[in-house]
Amino acid sequence: MAPLYWRLLAVLLLAVVPTSLAQKNEHTPFIDLCSTDSFTNGTTYQSNVNQLVRLVADAAASNDEGFHYTSYGSQPDMTFGLAMCYADVADSSWESCLSCLDAAAAWVGTWCPYSLTASVYDRCVVQYSDKWFFGVADLTLVALLRSLINAPDAPSMNQTRRNLFGQLTSQASGSLPQFANGTQSYVDSQGVSQVMYALAQCRQGLEPGECKKCLNFLLDELGKAMPSDTAGSLMGYSCYVRYNLTGSMSDTTSPESPPRAKWKLIKVIMLVSGASIPGIVALLLCLSVFRSFFLRWRKGRKKSAGSLTFFGGEAVEIVELEQETGPKRFSYNELAAATDNFSDNRKLGEGGFGSVYRGFLEEMGLHVAVKRVSKSSRQGWREFISEVKIISRLRHRNLVLLIGWCYDGVSDDLLLVYELMHNGSVDNHLYHLDPEKQLAWPTRYKIVLGLGSALVYLHHDTEQCVMHRDIKPSNVMLDASFNAKLGDFGLARVINDDGRRSRTTAPAGTTGYMDPDCMATGRTSVEADVYSFGVVLLETRTEKW
Template identity: 50%
Template structure:
């Protein structure tokens, strides 16, 4: 059997189980499941939100475009055609003054309450305010009238002073204007207000050293405007009420509403209307309509005399006190020139100083004041020469006091403008009384007619010769 083997072959197979069989699993679905109601609601909300945002963005874009168009139209309204049409929006691109929203200035001044009012100018009121940014910064807010002259001053102020940088100029912080809103200018607040208040009001008594410091700082500002900036800036309204004083009684020249820019080579600009304040206004400007650096020097000279003498440039005097027989009007320049001719110029010094002053300085200030207010514009010094004369240095022969005529010369210019009418004197500041204005204008017209009838002429050098009578 060890070599034998056996082969079996299976012919059929059968299996039977007593266990229960499981049913086959359900067939896989042939399509995607039907979305639930929550998914449908979410999709609908998302689509609605998208449409809402789309319409909101379109509306915002439309409003912004319309607002920009309104601003452009408004800027065109406030563009000064005399100054090459530069829009004020260009100023906003710089780092200087900024534009304030109207509501912020209303809040800063407590809705322009009377207790915050600092004063009233020719074309608007000035209020004290405190800004939110920078926090608590004290400012002076000038609220200009929406008249044609007010708009001109507003445009000129922004265009000129926003480009100037000098320690003796009032700093413009910002502005605000709108189509249906008032015109407002925001300046740094000067705690001691204006020089005029301390000279003629209930302010602090100014000693002579304080007065001399103020005059030199005012001259420094004018030197910057006339000769040290890229263009010559004609201020055209230099007077004590526009000379502001800081906490240490340092002087800063403000109110550039009448200012104009001219090239240094031009030196003169013809104006369409008389602008300025009687008493400080150069008679040549009234008669010829020409404004120049020399006309600013006339105003500076009057301020020099006013500070040294403590008297206003013009005032009404009683008939029984009229010593000059000139219609009852006191004129500071004529009065001081008469004392100069008699060799008694120091008699014009402010009596309130009670002799507590440097006589050399007082005489120098008053003589330079007369020199600057010389009736002949060609005989007036430049601001650089005047400043060098006010504060002479050692071995400076060119800074010696000038020798003026003993009698006040007659003006030597011919009128180039049409005759003076009520229409072209509208720009004269209303800070003085109407009576003084009319007397002042009558006086300068009389001076003009007298000068035009005079056929003889003198050179600038001959006008500086002193002839004692």
Template identity: 45%
Template sequence: MASHLLLHLLAAVGSLCAAAADVLRPYAPSCSTTGNYTDGSRYKKNLDELLATLPSAAGDNGWYYKGSAGEGAADEVFGLIMCFADRNATQCQECLAGAPAGIATEVCPGSRNVSAAYDACVLRYSAAPIPATADLAIAFYVYVSGEPVTSQGLSNAWLTLMTNLTSGVHDDPLRIANSSTPYSSSQEMYGLAQCTRDLNGTECSDCINSYIGQLSRLFPNNTGGAVKGYSCYLIYQVGALEITLPPAVVSPPPAAAALPPSSLQPSPGLVIGLSVGAASFVVVLAFLTWLHRFLRRERELEEGGFFDDEPAMEDEFEKGTGPKRFRYGELAIATDNFSNTHKLGEGGFGSVYRGFLKEMNLDVAIKRVSKSSKQGRKEYASEVRIISRLRHRNLVQLIGWCHDAGELLLVYELMPNGSLDKHLFSASNILSWSLRHKIVLEVASAILYLHQDWEQCVLHRDIKPSNVMLDASFNAKLGDFGLARLVDHGRGSHTTVLAGTMGYMDPECMITGRASAESDVYSFGVVLLEIACGRRPLVSRHGGGDDEENVTHIVQWVWEFYGRGDILDAGDERLKGEFDAGEMETVMVVGLWCAHPDRSLRPSIRQAVNVLRGETPPPSLPARMPVATYMPPPEAFYYTSSVATGSSTGTGTGTGTTTQSSTTETSTLLE
């Protein structure tokens, strides 16, 4: 294959050109610059001993070695070296000998902590034990050119190949996987994935997956590319790879000859010593097991708390009663590697993509949580914990989830008609009243299930039209449980951080920071008014402009019509009177009732549902909107933030801009 390698790190190339012929130099090594050792120091002597040992130790151990020199001393040095499997035995031996020979004198003199990736091997040494966790940093990458590119053929081959490599390297004890897949009628695409052998299967596949997630950026139109790091290596190309598996580990020397029979009789002192030693070993082993679990738990908490109840969740998933745990490769294939052509929308904490799961023959929506969003990670954990346990026809179904290689992904049933707000405020496609009334009843049914009909009370905390999804038949389903919380029935309010979307948040909750079922009911009331009026939470009053003096909240705006006895005039003008007057009035009155400024005078969701269904008469409300003691006068609604006036982006799972703050007080009602 007429191909060549182009280095993307010009600085590394410059250093290579300047290198002396007898010094093997890595590409862009990582050399520590603080706490350097000095010549003649104990650390330097231990390092020299370690580097001298590495070539033979790795040669006898299948071209891999991890060990230390100066054991037990304060200046103990820890090291690791390994050959890459796409280099032959001669190249490997040259790297095993040449890398340790020049690293401490020519490449990183004085550095205590060094990581270096060469063409044929990787070398690391450190003043602290090298952890058996994946280092996701990329040392360098190269791309292969020279073959014609067909984007569809490349995509199909690439995605299938990466899935095979990820699963293969996870299961192989040598942490090496090579595979191939058809690229065209006459060509194959080959690939190799490899990790340092100290990593377990999960750490290794996580490292490879992290590189896979960057391939489309690094090699957008190339039929081959390679990414090398200090823990893993990934390469693919059209054309065969020459793979050289490491030799078998050299067997240790035979055991010493058997001792005379008389020497096999243990003395009483030896028996006692062995018994005490065994007991001590058990105690130490138990302590180390506890310490490992404790440190792992601390690490999980630092990474976002995945998951407090994961063992129970895993059991449920294995029984087939809950969502499926997917591999990252499966979801990458389903979304054409999360291409922009599959993107349905983007929210505050990530993006949503349309995908197709071939094995399940199912169209899905896949939410990809932003890696940089700590709040997104918390919402991911909340969704998996809560929505995976809920079952109702008017809740978006969670099909599965994935957290591999730092990726957080949620898989939902696809809602072809998107979110309610996209239709409710569309200038071209006006939702009929009969359809709106059906949606009202279905959303109410979902909230009733959450508040009263499940084993615990689920506080959604972000009820709004962009989180109401519509399937192919315009059946409404409530989604996005990222801010949801569980409370026991009868517990009442729940002290928490401020969370939700401006315009839909209960004013009292904004001031006190106490979420409750009544807070959800308030948000539902705002949604009812939006559906009936065809207006967003902040509306222009008296035909004025959009400046602060002419903008009011929809609750205040509708209450003024109610007080004058002409509430139907607040209905959506685009319906041109084509609605059931009784239903329209009931929906708006229940909306005002649910959004009553005093939460103690709001209905429960069951009371609201009974009125909406016509089973009980609507309430009689005061002509003027009441003023609760905890809040400013209604005119405070005029001083609002532009956040609530902006359009929200409906997506396959109802992503939208939400607010979560550690502050539980606010100076203005909707600021």
């Protein structure tokens, strides 16, 4: 633990550097964490990194959340990256957030030249890596700031802090934008009323369990490092916590600080009206009336749109997906262009659900697989909705990443966009006619471990247990490094009860991989997935089905 405390001491020393030095270079990272692995100057990976860090920084600066993550390039030189401003920085000084993002993108090459992975921190974070890391919490403690002023009643202050952060952790991990703040009052031992303000933030894209794990990690460290401080904050790459007794930390965002979007609007109004009070009041009244009419119009428009959307001759609610966050909604034209209008030359495979095509998204610089679910498919609208809603909440290295979806009501096609799996599915390798292209035993072992890891995550490490219900070799995909990734969640179901069992109206899955007990009773459970896993394990070993 000694190296960590020395690093935190260095952070505290940097926090008291004279203002003149801070003005000379406002956004200098407190700590740079660079990997020991490296790449060669002038390679494709270096070019991808340079493009990516600027892409994520610019995208985070251009949206209302100060956050963006994406990937760039194609394997084996694909790079993954994100940019994020800490919540209080973004809300109190949007200009500071913008300048930090701009500087941080430039610092990557300065502090971590030719490093395969890098993390740059000041008031924002810019990270990149050659490995996917979006859904997994990074439990690295980057910086600690504290008031060094003792609270008059430390036990009461600590109890209030625990209670307040307990509420904020549940709120932040429960819904987007994975940020919560609030206040709580208490009376100390001297009879003085105290008010505590706190905030908790997770990096967007984290699964709720990962967000909660990250925040709890920081809160444990907070209790050890600041048992009696009136104010303090801990910053990580995946989450951030901050608290203060009102007035104890001058630069802490107060509960009354306006959100960033509202503050930008107020500044525009003042410029337009020449800072005239009557003009400001009049404009605010007009905007209030306009907002009321707009919300009513949008609500009515969504309802009417939902009632007029059809798939396969049946009315469906597109609003059900529009209200979900996560995967991007693409236009049909975007995906048609990405796949050469779904050319047969781009076709990767075909099944009962429809066809899968290789595509390239120009705007994202990303190779993808586009699943086209036709209206004649046995996988209808309900399964399409289920797949998008369930998998969009899941983030794991052994699950296929859902990038987006499309349904425009004209072509009557349902389209799902996934990360491209360069080595296809396991079954294509198990039964390949060329012995040299069949899977080696170490690779098979690696695949089985990866599939098992995915099931542990689905059954035990998510907020709600997820049953896949269709585990088979054709649904286990392989990336460029032959890492197993479980896909096709069209038949998946979420179990809400603690028993992690559920009655279904009819058996679901593929004959030969289904648990006979579930087929006979109609009752399914996580054990049914384990049975299917056992069949896949046996098939991987024997190459027989």
